[in-house]
Amino acid sequence: MDGPMLVRRGAAGVLAAAVFGGLSTLAPVDERVRLTAARSETPAPEPKAPRPEPKPPPPDCTRVKCLALTFDDGPAESTGELLDILASRNVKATFFLIGENAAKYPGLVRREHEAGHEVADHSYTHADLGRASKKKIISELTRTQEAIRRASGVTPDLLRPPYGSTSERLTRIARRMGMAQILWTVDPLDWRHRDTEDIERRVLESVKPGHIVLLHDIHSTTVRAVPEIIDRLAAKGYVFVTVSELFGGKLAPGEEYTQSNSGEGQGLP
Known part of the structure; x- marks a missing residue:
């Protein structure tokens, strides 16, 4: 077994x-x-986004006829049309924004910044900062800075006092806040004369290299004048830059600027 x-x-x-x-x-x-x-069920990795093209260097305003177009009091509904005009001509400008308008139209502020324009402070309510108290000045400026920062992600370092009204008190506060005071050279009074052809004529007869032109994008008559102004001046060899580019980025906080002297040797148009 x-x-x-x-x-x-x-x-x-x-x-x-x-x-x-x-x-x-x-x-x-x-x-x-x-x-x-x-x-086999694991999704393929997303392709890497292409790197953005490097930003070209700004023009050398000691060698070419530079001019800064600046627009006050916006943004407004007419600002969108202006941005289309500037984009079609590859022109950069500087926008001095009213804080309450920046809070009302954050998309336009963001669009200005993303298009390569310079955004700057013009007080929150268009207050007369030259006559205002310290408390009022700080409130007007800081609220505008915050509205612009929320909309665009940048904090401006340029200030244009409404009416061009400044004071020793404002200068001290602007210096402490790191903002240069930008005034202007050419004022076509577009806020008073709502006539497109008149605005064109006043600007074209007045500008010289290194000048800062004061305009208001809240007026449709001004916006309609911009194409002719750009085209006529470009034909004379002008290059349009932001305020910071006009001064080569050398702007001291608190100081007042009305024009750049870098173009004096370029000759008149």
Whole structure:
């Protein structure tokens, strides 16, 4: 009995080994199938976004006839049309923004910044900062800075006092806040004379290299004058830059600026 029983036990052991061995060899195959399927379901990585083109250097205003177009009191509904005009001519400008308008139209502020224009502070309510108290000045400027920062992500370092009204008190506060005071050279009185042809004539007859032109994008008559102003001056060799570019980025906080003298040797148009 011992002999046959040993044979049967041996056969059973071989069969069990074969069965369990088969299972052990099948398990890795099933696992590989599962992993392969899982890998096939994994989405391909997103392609990397192309790197933005490097920004070209600003014009050298000691060698070319530079001019700064500036627009006050916006943004307003008419600002969108102006931005289209500037984009079509690849012209950069500086916008001195009223804080309450920046809060009302944050999309336009963001669009100005993203288009490469310079955004700057023009007080929150168009207040007379030259006659205002310290508390009033700080409130007007800081609220405008915050409205512009929220809309565009940048904090301006340029200030244009409404009416050009400044004072020693405002100068001290602007210096402490790191803002230069930007006035102007050419004022076509577009806020008074709502006549497109008259605005064009006044600007074209007055500008010289290094000048800062004061305009208001809240008036549609002014916006309609901009294409002719740009085209006529560009034909005379003018290059349009932001205020900071006009001064080569060398603007001291608190100081007042009305024009750049870098273009004096360029000759008149």
